[in-house]
Amino acid sequence: MIRNLPALPLALATLLTLALPLPAQAQSRGDAPPTELAQTNPREAGSSAHFRVIERFPGSDSLPPQIPSIAPTSPFAPIIEDVERNNWASAHRDLQNPELRPLLNDDASLRFLAATVAMEAGHPDQTRAILNELDPARDLPVLADYASLLKARAALATEDAHTATLAAAAIAPESLLYPDALILLAEALQKAGQPEDRQRAIEVLDLFLNAYPRHAQAAAAREQLATLLEATHPGRAAELYLNIRQQRPLSQAATRATRQLRTLDAHLTDAQRRLLDDTTPERALTLARARFDLHQSERVISELNTALERWPDDAPQRCEALYLIGRSHTKLRQHSAGTPVYNRILEHCADTEWELRALYLGGRGRWNAGDRRGALTLFERIWQTYADHSYADDAMYFAARILRSEDRPDEARDRLTAQLQRYPEGDMAKDAHWLLLREYFDRDDFQAVIDHVDNLDKTGEDDLYTKGRLHYFRARALLQAGRNDEAAQAFIKVTRDHPMSYYALLSFNQLARLQGSTEGLDICATVGPACEELLPANLQAAPVELPDELERDAGFQKASRLLTLGLTSLARRELTALRTRHANTPSTLWALASLLDAAHAYPISHDLARRHIHGWMDAYPTQTTRRHWSIAYPTPFKDTLTRYAEQRGLSPAIIYAIMREESGFNPRIESWANARGLLQLIEPTARRIAQRDGLEDFSFDLLFDPTLNIRLGSAYMRELASQTSAHPALIIAGYNGGFGNVSTWLKDFGNEDLDLFVENIPYGQTRDYTKRVLMSFWIYSYLYGDARVPTLSFTLPPP
Numbered sequence: 001m002i003r004n005l006p007a008l009p010l011a012l013a014t015l016l017t018l019a020l021p022l023p024a025q026a027q028s029r030g031d032a033p034p035t036e037l038a039q040t041n042p043r044e045a046g047s048s049a050h051f052r053v054i055e056r057f058p059g060s061d062s063l064p065p066q067i068p069s070i071a072p073t074s075p076f077a078p079i080i081e082d083v084e085r086n087n088w089a090s091a092h093r094d095l096q097n098p099e100l101r102p103l104l105n106d107d108a109s110l111r112f113l114a115a116t117v118a119m120e121a122g123h124p125d126q127t128r129a130i131l132n133e134l135d136p137a138r139d140l141p142v143l144a145d146y147a148s149l150l151k152a153r154a155a156l157a158t159e160d161a162h163t164a165t166l167a168a169a170a171i172a173p174e175s176l177l178y179p180d181a182l183i184l185l186a187e188a189l190q191k192a193g194q195p196e197d198r199q200r201a202i203e204v205l206d207l208f209l210n211a212y213p214r215h216a217q218a219a220a221a222r223e224q225l226a227t228l229l230e231a232t233h234p235g236r237a238a239e240l241y242l243n244i245r246q247q248r249p250l251s252q253a254a255t256r257a258t259r260q261l262r263t264l265d266a267h268l269t270d271a272q273r274r275l276l277d278d279t280t281p282e283r284a285l286t287l288a289r290a291r292f293d294l295h296q297s298e299r300v301i302s303e304l305n306t307a308l309e310r311w312p313d314d315a316p317q318r319c320e321a322l323y324l325i326g327r328s329h330t331k332l333r334q335h336s337a338g339t340p341v342y343n344r345i346l347e348h349c350a351d352t353e354w355e356l357r358a359l360y361l362g363g364r365g366r367w368n369a370g371d372r373r374g375a376l377t378l379f380e381r382i383w384q385t386y387a388d389h390s391y392a393d394d395a396m397y398f399a400a401r402i403l404r405s406e407d408r409p410d411e412a413r414d415r416l417t418a419q420l421q422r423y424p425e426g427d428m429a430k431d432a433h434w435l436l437l438r439e440y441f442d443r444d445d446f447q448a449v450i451d452h453v454d455n456l457d458k459t460g461e462d463d464l465y466t467k468g469r470l471h472y473f474r475a476r477a478l479l480q481a482g483r484n485d486e487a488a489q490a491f492i493k494v495t496r497d498h499p500m501s502y503y504a505l506l507s508f509n510q511l512a513r514l515q516g517s518t519e520g521l522d523i524c525a526t527v528g529p530a531c532e533e534l535l536p537a538n539l540q541a542a543p544v545e546l547p548d549e550l551e552r553d554a555g556f557q558k559a560s561r562l563l564t565l566g567l568t569s570l571a572r573r574e575l576t577a578l579r580t581r582h583a584n585t586p587s588t589l590w591a592l593a594s595l596l597d598a599a600h601a602y603p604i605s606h607d608l609a610r611r612h613i614h615g616w617m618d619a620y621p622t623q624t625t626r627r628h629w630s631i632a633y634p635t636p637f638k639d640t641l642t643r644y645a646e647q648r649g650l651s652p653a654i655i656y657a658i659m660r661e662e663s664g665f666n667p668r669i670e671s672w673a674n675a676r677g678l679l680q681l682i683e684p685t686a687r688r689i690a691q692r693d694g695l696e697d698f699s700f701d702l703l704f705d706p707t708l709n710i711r712l713g714s715a716y717m718r719e720l721a722s723q724t725s726a727h728p729a730l731i732i733a734g735y736n737g738g739f740g741n742v743s744t745w746l747k748d749f750g751n752e753d754l755d756l757f758v759e760n761i762p763y764g765q766t767r768d769y770t771k772r773v774l775m776s777f778w779i780y781s782y783l784y785g786d787a788r789v790p791t792l793s794f795t796l797p798p799p
Contacts, residue, residue, distance in 0.1 A: 067560045067599035075100060076110065080566035083117065085668065085704075092121035108139040112147055113565045119150060124157035142557045145175040146570065152184045156191070164188035176555075176573050182208040183217050186224060202228050219248045223257065230260070234267035242275050249290045281307070281317035288324050295672055297328035319349035323357060330361055335369040338362070356382070360391050363398065372402045383422075393419055393426035400435060409439055430460035430469075437473050438759070449477035464775065465768045468494050468503030475507065476755065479514075488514055492530045499534070499620045502771040505778045506755050508789045524788035534620045535788040541626035544594040547587055553578060556592070563599050575604055579612055589613050593631045602636045602665040621783070633779050636665050637678070640707050641714075648718035653785050654728055655679075655714055657776035658735055661769065667706045676703035679713025689715045725797035728790070729754055732773045737766035746799035753794040 070077050075097070082091035095104075095114050104110050111130055118126035131151045136144035148170040155164035165188040171181035182204055189201035205225040209218060226240035241257035241264075248254050261268070261276050274280065284307040291300045304321045311318060322345045329338030342362030345354050363378035375398070382395035396419035403412035416432045423429060433456070440448040453459075453474040461467045475490030491507040491514075498504050508531055512523035524531040550556050555574045562571035575596070582588040589608060596605035609616070609632035621629045635641075635656060645652040662680035663669045675682045681689075683700045690698035693715045695708075702708045717731055723739050724730035734742045741763070749760045761767040774792075781787040 067595045067601075068564050069599055070564070075103070076113075079117075080113075083113070083566035084568055086120075086569075088117055088120040091117045092123065108134060109143070109561060109565060112140055112143060112150075113567070115147075115150055115154075116565075116567065119154055119157075124154040127151075127154035128158060128160075128163075142554070142561050145171045145177050145181075146558070146562075149177050149180055149184070152181070152188065156184060156188055159191070161188045161191040161193075165192065176577055179208060179212045179215050179217065183221060183224075186221070190224070190228065198228055219244055219251065219253050223253050226257070226260070230264065234264050235269075238264050238268055238272055242272060245275070246286060249286050250294070279310070281311050281315050281321070285317050285320060285324075288321065292324055292328060295331065297331045300328040301325050319345060319352055319354040322349070323354050326358065326361060326365075330365055333368070335365040338365045339369060339371070339374075356386050356389065356391065359386075360395070363395065367398065367402060372406060376402055387422075390427065393423035393428045393432075396422075397428040397432050397435070400432070404435065404439065409442070413439060425460065430462070430466050433459065433470055434466070434473075434759070437470065438756075441473070441477070441756070444480075446477035446481040450474055450481075464501060465771050468498035468501050468507075471497070472503040472507055472755075475510070479510065484514060495530065495534065500617060500775065500779055500782075502775045505774060505789065505792070509792045509794070512789075512791070513794070522787040522789060523791050527789070531789060535782060537788060539621060539626050540623055541630065542623050544590050544627050545587070546591045546595070547585070549585070550578075550582070550588050550591050553581070555581070560595070560599075563596070563601055568601065568604075571601075572604065575608075579608060583612070586613050586615075590628060590631075594627060597631045597634060600636065602634045606632055606634055606660070607664060626783075629779065630783055633660065633776065633783055634665065635780075635784060637706050637710060640710050644710050644714040648714045648721075649726075650714060650717055650721065651728075651777075651781070651785065651790075653780035653787075653790070654731060654777050655710070655717065656780045656784075657773045658713075658717070658732065660776055661773050667709065668704055676700070677709035677713075678706055679709055679716075681709065681712055681716070685716060686712050689719070692719075727793060727797060728777055729758060729770055729774055729792065730796070732777070733758075733761065733766055733770045736769040736773075737761075737763055741766070743799050746796060750796045750799055752796075754792060754796060755794065757796055 070080050079091045079094050082088070082094070095117055104114055111134055115127045115130040115134075118124070118130065127150065131147060131154065134140065134147065136147035140147055148167045152164045152167035155161070155167060165185060168181045168185035168188060171177055175181070186201040186204040186208070189197045189204065202225060205221050205228070208215070208221050209225070212218060215221075222240045222244050226237040226244075229237040229240070238261060241261045244251075244257040245254045245261075258276070261272075265273070268276070275282075277283065284304065288300050288304050291303075304325050308318065308321055311321075322341055326338045326341040326345065329335070329341060339362065342358040342365060345358035346362070349355050349358070359378045359382050363375045363382070366372070366378065367375035379395035379399045379402075382389070383392040386392055396415055400412045400415040400419070403409075403415060413436065416436050419426070419432050420429060433452070436452060437449050440446070440452070453470050456470070459466075459470045461469060471490065472494050475487050475494060478484075478487035478490055488511060491510050494507040495504045495511075508523060508527055511530060512526045515526050515528075517526050524535055524537075555578045559571045559574035559578065562568070562574065575592075578592060579589065582592070589612065593605045593608040593613070596608065599605075609628060613628075616625060616628050616632075619625070633656070635652075641655055641659075642652055645655055659665065659678050662675075663678045665678065667678050669680070670676050671680060673682065676686075681703055686700070686703055687698060689712045693712065695712070703712070717735065720731045720734040720739055724734060724742065730742055730746075733745075745757070745761060749757060752760060758767060758770055761770065778790060781790045
């Protein structure tokens with residue numbers, strides 16, 4: 001019997017001592033043999049299949065290494081495109097072309113692809129026929145574990161438990177597929193039907209749950225194990241079923257678990273029966289938490305309000321239930337409806353964790369509902385009662401903003417000063433400093449701005465939305481005070497200290513204004529050496545070197561082959577493990593990102609650079625680092641995007657900047673709000689734009705098509721451009737917050753210059769989005785366009 005994970009290889013072999021011998025490849029579980037992709041000399045992987053395979057690990061005088069890809073002229077190119085989009089039926093239909101048979105026979109990788117497509121398209125018998133002609137250890141060593149798992153799946157689907165058992169057992173514990181293999185192995189043993197096989201299935205499932213309790217398939221494993229234990233160990237089966245109800249309360253598995261628990265009633269303890277009671281406060285909260293996480297806010301409100309009527313007044317779950325109701329109203333922006341709920345928490349849940357949360361959210365809700373006095377009262381309670389909590393400095397800052405909005409600048413200034421004295425390094429300190437500067441600007445006290453910034457030891461600006469802000473506005477104060485030479489030097493300092501940032505972009509534009517001209521697309525020449533030294537024209541990129549450790553990594557070899565075949569979803573697991581293994585070696589991560597970028601796996605490659613490699617944006621692009629920037633800011637779908645940009649009269653840079661932010665270049669992505677595709681269009685907007693653009697037979701599913709999404713998204717940007725005098729900042733703000741809001745803001749404070757207008761945007765999400773995407777707009781303009789620094793008009797159009 002398997003008792004612990006370290007003994008797992010030997011134990012698993014013992015488990016599977018059936019009447020059949022283990023296959024040869026299961027007897028050796030060392031490192032995978034070198035893949036064909038790692039050969040030194042170029043080769044054609046199936047010459048007649050027209051693979052375009054570039055030398056993988058060349059010498060110094062060769063081209064940079066690349067993950068091989070199918071040539072566009074290959075008959076497999078459209079099949080792989082379908083695979084990338086999970087269009088399995090279409091890929092399967094195309095693979096039935098008899099002309100492809102010789103090509104498939106010539107390449108084991110393509111046969112594996114054909115087997116995978118057949119399985120996903122619902123033809124496991126075809127999968128088995130293909131894999132029966134393939135010896136993974138000999139013909140496809142780099143993907144031997146994937147082939148074995150696929151064979152096990154196909155055998156199970158065709159009721160061949162014997163073959164499924166052997167195929168699943170062939171997967172070594174070192175493989176990332178090992179957890180999946182254990183699940184399949186248990187299922188195969190269960191289907192074998194003999195008592196000893198059922199016992200082995202139980203042991204395999206125990207092994208799985210002990211080793212991988214949080215795995216995506218853990219709930220399925222618990223259900224399978226509970227089913228096997230019902231006859232012999234009903235008490236333990238009941239525990240497993242109850243765990244499913246608790247961990248996955250809204251799933252079909254929970255429904256099945258409930259049904260089985262009722263059949264086990266005679267074996268349940270009183271405590272277990274109580275857990276099975278769906279009318280208890282505990283169960284109501286379990287369901288409500290799950291619905292809240294799924295954004296089912298209306299249902300949370302309805303079901304908990306009904307439940308509260310049945311609960312006793314002293315039920316300990318009452319406070320959390322009220323909190324979930326209040327949070328659900330807040331999610332729905334029903335701030336007035338949320339206020340009485342938070343009031344009930346404050347009345348009945350004093351001196352609990354829920355009191356502080358109700359003060360914070362209740363204060364923000366009252367503020368949003370227009371009850372500023374009520375908000376001030378709740379915020380003051382936070383910093384008076386919970387002075388050591390992280391919410392305290394937030395509350396003081398929010399109070400100052402409210403006082404400022406009520407035209408009480410002296411009180412607002414006193415509150416901000418007190419906040420900075422009490423919490424000088426709090427997470428809201430940088431915003432408090434900015435609000436003080438904003439008030440000095442309002443009264444044209446430019447010297448106060450300069451003195452305030454000069455007296456700071458540190459600004460606390462630690463994110464891309466604020467880095468450089470205080471020193472930028474110090475330079476702005478010098479400019480407005482008529483001290484132009486000092487202002488120019490201060491703007492130059494911002495550009496040098498905060499490379500390629502939002503405030504550096506503003507600073508370069510201010511420098512051009514000081515020169516008296518911002519005409520043309522590129523203001524770098526106007527600014528002169530201060531810009532040209534940092535942003536040289538026609539910067540060439542040095543190749544990224546491939547470290548030996550990545551070349552030798554079996555996971556990289558697997559991911560490379562899977563990406564070549566269009567099996568991106570399978571490759572992601574290997575790539576995630578690669579990233580973890582090499583997390584402390586940036587050069588290896590850059591090499592991996594570069595290869596993924598060259599293989600057009602842009603969602604993965606750009607995300608690797610964007611979120612998992614740090615520090616590279618602390619300097620302007622150089623010949624050494626320019627490749628890093630182009631990986632993080634790629635240009636997928638270039639022909640399509642460029643065509644529509646020209647038709648719409650838009651800069652490709654602004655479309656790419658918005659696309660990067662909206663979808664990370666994943667054409668299949670869908671948000672929780674049902675926005676779809678590369679430019680994240682919601683159905684009403686897409687349908688309206690499609691009609692205006694003359695697109696007939698529009699359907700919502702078409703938004704997953706990159707060409708269609710770019711067509712409609714760029715048309716929407718063109719509409720925003722026509723409403724905003726094509727101002728990049730307003731197009732971007734409108735794309736996130738809607739033109740209706742932008743129009744209102746132009747009416748309310750559009751007389752301000754661009755820099756102050758953006759700081760005044762009342763929605764934090766839209767304000768940050770505007771800064772972030774403007775920064776990306778600049779980077780795309782520099783890397784791929786004619787503008788090293790694009791021109792931004794500081795004078796905004798009328799509403």
